[in-house]
Amino acid sequence: MRICEPATADGHQTGVIQETFNTVFRRSISIWAAALLLATLNILLFAYEKPWTAADGLRNWGDWFLQAAGWQSLLPTLPPSLYSGSVLNAGLLAGAVASALLSRQFALQIAPPAELAKGLLGGVLMGVGAVLAMGCNVGGFYSALSAMSLSGVSMMVGLGLGAWLGVRYMMWEMVKFPRLSSGSGRSFWGASGSGRSRQPWMGGLCLLLIAGVVFLYSHYGFGQRGGLLLIGVLLGTVLQRSRFCLVRAFRDPFLDGNSEMTRVAALSLAISAIGFAILKSADLRPATAFVFASFWKGSLVGGAIFGLGMVLAGGCGAGALWRAGEGHIKLWCALMGFAFASAVAWRVLEQGGWLSRLGTAVFLPDVSGWPLALAATLAVLAIWYVLAAWNERTRSVAAM
Amino acid sequence: MAEQIIDRTLDCTGLTCPMPIMKTTHAIRELRVGQVLEMIASDPGSMADMEAWSKQNQHELLAAETLSDGRFRFLIRKTH
Numbered sequence: 001m002r003i004c005e006p007a008t009a010d011g012h013q014t015g016v017i018q019e020t021f022n023t024v025f026r027r028s029i030s031i032w033a034a035a036l037l038l039a040t041l042n043i044l045l046f047a048y049e050k051p052w053t054a055a056d057g058l059r060n061w062g063d064w065f066l067q068a069a070g071w072q073s074l075l076p077t078l079p080p081s082l083y084s085g086s087v088l089n090a091g092l093l094a095g096a097v098a099s100a101l102l103s104r105q106f107a108l109q110i111a112p113p114a115e116l117a118k119g120l121l122g123g124v125l126m127g128v129g130a131v132l133a134m135g136c137n138v139g140g141f142y143s144a145l146s147a148m149s150l151s152g153v154s155m156m157v158g159l160g161l162g163a164w165l166g167v168r169y170m171m172w173e174m175v176k177f178p179r180l181s182s183g184s185g186r187s188f189w190g191a192s193g194s195g196r197s198r199q200p201w202m203g204g205l206c207l208l209l210i211a212g213v214v215f216l217y218s219h220y221g222f223g224q225r226g227g228l229l230l231i232g233v234l235l236g237t238v239l240q241r242s243r244f245c246l247v248r249a250f251r252d253p254f255l256d257g258n259s260e261m262t263r264v265a266a267l268s269l270a271i272s273a274i275g276f277a278i279l280k281s282a283d284l285r286p287a288t289a290f291v292f293a294s295f296w297k298g299s300l301v302g303g304a305i306f307g308l309g310m311v312l313a314g315g316c317g318a319g320a321l322w323r324a325g326e327g328h329i330k331l332w333c334a335l336m337g338f339a340f341a342s343a344v345a346w347r348v349l350e351q352g353g354w355l356s357r358l359g360t361a362v363f364l365p366d367v368s369g370w371p372l373a374l375a376a377t378l379a380v381l382a383i384w385y386v387l388a389a390w391n392e393r394t395r396s397v398a399a400m
Numbered sequence: 401m402a403e404q405i406i407d408r409t410l411d412c413t414g415l416t417c418p419m420p421i422m423k424t425t426h427a428i429r430e431l432r433v434g435q436v437l438e439m440i441a442s443d444p445g446s447m448a449d450m451e452a453w454s455k456q457n458q459h460e461l462l463a464a465e466t467l468s469d470g471r472f473r474f475l476i477r478k479t480h
Contacts, residue, residue: 028448105444107470111414174422181423185414187442190470243445245417255418256425258456314416326444328416400425 025102034242035268043275053139054317055130057085062343091232096325099240101203107190111330114180119330122313123337131345132302134292137316146272147290150362154296155303162307163250239322257398262388266381298358407435
């Protein structure tokens with residue numbers, strides 16, 4: 001049986017296995033469905049260990065590299081194979097690779113040199129911004145806002161500012177220096193639209209390898225890490241299949257006015273916030289989790305730097321991971337810049353005693369009680385949703 | 401499909417979201433009404449993006465296909 005053909009729309013008979021394969025591995029997931037799945041996975045992650053963040057694991061990779069190069073941190077560095085954030089990121093990346101292969105969307109894509117440089121620079125900005133804000137787009141905004149940390153709101157404002165600045169730069173560059181992003185890009189190993197491809201088989205092999213690694217974790221007494229790897233694989237799969245993207249949520253209103261990803265992100269955040277509120281208010285998980293002492297200076301300034309970086313790179317921490325898994329070399333550059341810069345920035349701030357001066361930790365329910373805190377969080381999201389929808393009609397802040 | 405006269409080709413191979421859309425918007429502005437732009441991209445997101453783009457900007461998407469090397473090819477007619 002040939003199981004790598006897409007289902008045909010013209011009533012052509014397809015087998016049950018093929019149909020199941022196509023539904024699970026081949027067809028894209030709507031971003032609205034992805035919003036629900038990602039929020040659910042984030043709640044599951046919080047229940048399992050701690051909320052979703054990409055910056056933490058990326059910094060671990062940078063730390064590990066710096067330590068190997070002889071620059072010791074004041075805190076001991078766990079090896080990436082055992083550090084939870086690193087395992088989650090590795091799972092996300094592996095899940096995206098498997099998902100891209102299974103859906104025949106993998107290709108080694110090499111952008112023109114100036115684009116690769118922009119990826120690296122964007123990654124460096126994100127790394128620095130994530131240290132100042134104490135989290136990335138996901139950890140410092142999505143999860144922190146869900147966790148009722150006021151730093152999530154100030155980072156949201158910063159991310160908006162940075163995204164606006166990034167869009168201004170990109171428009172300017174495209175008009176003044178169109179050649180920087182023209183012509184010399186390459187793509188290898190792509191699968192043709194019709195006919196056979198080895199990619200689904202390679203994707204299946206990836207899944208087997210992942211299963212093998214989970215087995216090894218379990219066998220050596222680190223079953224908990226194996227679980228994190230699996231949640232990462234699910235995150236990577238959902239992200240790649242849906243192309244859910246928090247960068248778009250901040251960028252598109254300023255770019256072409258499209259509001260769909262912004263509205264999707266607001267919905268996903270609302271679900272995640274309700275889930276987190278249940279886990280925290282029932283004392284199932286610690287109230288202080290993901291309430292960062294970066295309100296408001298660190299999260300606002302860090303958010304703005306991160307926002308600019310994510311627009312230049314074309315992906316935030318998690319977005320860079322799943323697009324790197326699809327074969328985009330520009331996002332590999334962004335990941336390297338992110339990991340390295342965040343590890344360096346952390347050490348500089350740590351050794352200069354700056355980490356405690358980035359702001360205060362404000363847990364909204366401590367200020368106003370649970371009902372008002374949850375209502376205020378949902379109101380912020382509703383305003384974001386309505387503003388984006390309004391801007392799509394009026395194009396008030398859209399650049400093109 | 402019959403041979404289509406192409407007035408300009410835009411190669412977005414290797415570029416990630418949102419560059420193909422931005423460059424397409426820019427390129428279509430420089431064409432006259434009725435002229436056709438060919439755009440080649442390698443990002444898997446470009447298929448959905450171009451469909452949404454042509455609806456939003458009301459230009460006619462004459463073709464959207466996957467090439468044998470896995471890249472995507474679009475033909476867009478400027479309609480206004």
